[in-house]
Amino acid sequence: MTGRNTSEEPDEYLAEHIRSALAREGAHQLGITVSVHGSEVRVAGAVDTPECRAEVLAHVARLAPGREVLDDLDHHPEVPPEPPERIA
Amino acid sequence: MTTPDPTCVRVAAVGDVHVGTTPVHLGLADVALHADLLLLAGDLTRHGTREEAAVLAGELDGLGLPVVAVLGNHDHQTDAAADVVDELVSAGVTVLEQSTCELQIGSTTIGVAGTKGFGGGTAGATATEFGEPEMKAFVRHGAEVAAGLDTALSGLRTEIRLVVLHYSPVADTLAGEPLQIHPFLGDYRLAEAVDRHGADLVVHGHAHAGRERGRTPGGVPVRNVARPVIRSPYRVFELPAPRTATATA
Numbered sequence: 001m002t003g004r005n006t007s008e009e010p011d012e013y014l015a016e017h018i019r020s021a022l023a024r025e026g027a028h029q030l031g032i033t034v035s036v037h038g039s040e041v042r043v044a045g046a047v048d049t050p051e052c053r054a055e056v057l058a059h060v061a062r063l064a065p066g067r068e069v070l071d072d073l074d075h076h077p078e079v080p081p082e083p084p085e086r087i088a
Numbered sequence: 089m090t091t092p093d094p095t096c097v098r099v100a101a102v103g104d105v106h107v108g109t110t111p112v113h114l115g116l117a118d119v120a121l122h123a124d125l126l127l128l129a130g131d132l133t134r135h136g137t138r139e140e141a142a143v144l145a146g147e148l149d150g151l152g153l154p155v156v157a158v159l160g161n162h163d164h165q166t167d168a169a170a171d172v173v174d175e176l177v178s179a180g181v182t183v184l185e186q187s188t189c190e191l192q193i194g195s196t197t198i199g200v201a202g203t204k205g206f207g208g209g210t211a212g213a214t215a216t217e218f219g220e221p222e223m224k225a226f227v228r229h230g231a232e233v234a235a236g237l238d239t240a241l242s243g244l245r246t247e248i249r250l251v252v253l254h255y256s257p258v259a260d261t262l263a264g265e266p267l268q269i270h271p272f273l274g275d276y277r278l279a280e281a282v283d284r285h286g287a288d289l290v291v292h293g294h295a296h297a298g299r300e301r302g303r304t305p306g307g308v309p310v311r312n313v314a315r316p317v318i319r320s321p322y323r324v325f326e327l328p329a330p331r332t333a334t335a336t337a
Contacts, residue, residue: 031135035170045297046296046316048315048316067097076319077319079319081130081322081324082320082323084098084324085324085326086096086325086326086330087288087309087325087326087328088326
């Protein structure tokens with residue numbers, strides 16, 4: 001029999017628990033992915049601002065104590081405004 | 089600043105500004121120079137608190153043009169949506185939910201129908217009202233919201249008809265989002281309501297990783313104006329005016 005008496009939570013479950021917790025705590029941004037590989041937690045995707053990026057990373061660090069948080073997040077840089085679009 | 093085209097109505101739109109409790113710079117101060125009307129496509133706050141809404145209201149007050157908004161799912165997070173609405177209304181914002189407002193800009197009448205919308209899925213890949221009560225309630229709520237939009241649109245007789253949503257009505261503008269979460273990002277029944285009555289433009293937010301441009305099956309232009317998508321304070325659309333509103337379905 002497998003799946004019982006494991007001393008550690010499988011990586012996939014931990015990743016989803018972190019992602020869900022991010023959502024509940026309001027740092028959730030659609031499109032953020034979390035993956036866990038052993039002692040590393042990788043967070044990827046796009047956030048709105050550098051402040052949000054820092055907040056997400058701090059949340060993850062609290063949710064996965066003792067693991068290294070790898071930052072693959074990017075914030076959406078502003079781009080020059082496009083000219084108006086004519087809707088025909 | 090470009091010279092306004094007098095034959096057009098200029099509509100600015102943005103969604104998903106996610107204002108928190110700290111002061112923000114949304115880049116909207118000059119919007120009245122570039123547009124005649126501003127639409128806000130939901131997720132205006134991070135957690136839907138009065139405090140966050142007050143910060144947003146401070147940004148919106150006195151912009152110098154009509155502002156019409158719908159709420160998003162974030163604006164419901166703390167079950168204080170009424171407080172959010174109160175703050176927005178105090179700043180002069182018209183907040184729609186399965187309802188409409190009418191404005192006159194120059195000699196052109198403009199109607200805006202709005203709702204937050206809800207999930208349910210895109211055509212061909214929808215959840216169905218079957219099985220457990222919780223599943224039926226989820227699907228039924230989306231149907232009720234779409235029906236509310238349908239009723240709202242049915243009453244508009246203006247020359248230009250706009251629709252503002254938070255959730256997407258079409259799959260086009262969800263492209264880029266994981267397929268697994270599409271049922272939580274939009275509902276095709278919103279597009280069905282739009283096509284039944286006709287509109288000149290639909291704007292929505294919610295899909296941060298989605299694509300900007302789409303179209304309903306009936307041919308109505310759909311624009312995802314979530315700020316992470318447009319990556320600027322707002323997008324401006326020019327709609328020829330006056331014209332006679334016609335159903336496109």
